[in-house]
Amino acid sequence: FVTHDIGEAFLIADRIALMSDGRIVQNGTPADLLRRPAAPFVTAFVGEDRGLRALGYTTLAELAAPADGAVPADGVVLPGALPVPEVGPELARRQPGAGDGFWVSDEAGRPNGYLTYRRFALLLGETIAADGQPPATEAANGLPD
Numbered sequence: 001f002v003t004h005d006i007g008e009a010f011l012i013a014d015r016i017a018l019m020s021d022g023r024i025v026q027n028g029t030p031a032d033l034l035r036r037p038a039a040p041f042v043t044a045f046v047g048e049d050r051g052l053r054a055l056g057y058t059t060l061a062e063l064a065a066p067a068d069g070a071v072p073a074d075g076v077v078l079p080g081a082l083p084v085p086e087v088g089p090e091l092a093r094r095q096p097g098a099g100d101g102f103w104v105s106d107e108a109g110r111p112n113g114y115l116t117y118r119r120f121a122l123l124l125g126e127t128i129a130a131d132g133q134p135p136a137t138e139a140a141n142g143l144p145d
Helices: 006-012 030-035 040-046 050-057 084-094 117-129
Strands: 016-020 023-028 077-079 101-105 111-116
Touching: 006 016, 016 030, 016 040, 023 030, 023 040, 030 040, 030 050, 040 050, 050 084, 077 084, 101 117, 111 117
Parallel strands: 077 101
Antiparallel strands: 016 023, 101 111
């Protein structure tokens, strides 16, 4: 499918080949183009709001710190595949307990990660402010607990 509308391409494509002057500048998933543009042309074509749009392709599994242990009775477990924009409504629906964060599950529904609300807010702000790339762990990027 050929289009000049990048928004349309993001809606319908699993992979996008972005061309300029008859050459493929970047061939990748929508997340690849948003997070890791291969050239200034890609950045300009995708748009200034690419950091915000990248959040739709960022999952909790990418942001959560590894965690083991039992989940308290009032603990909230969210699926790791949940995109960041869907976290707020899902937390509101589940009415989280008094804890400082929530657990993140693997594909089988087993909790294997944890994300404090504070860290989630910091990572969210950092992701938007930087270049749309999901940050690494707190230890790697110097963020406090």
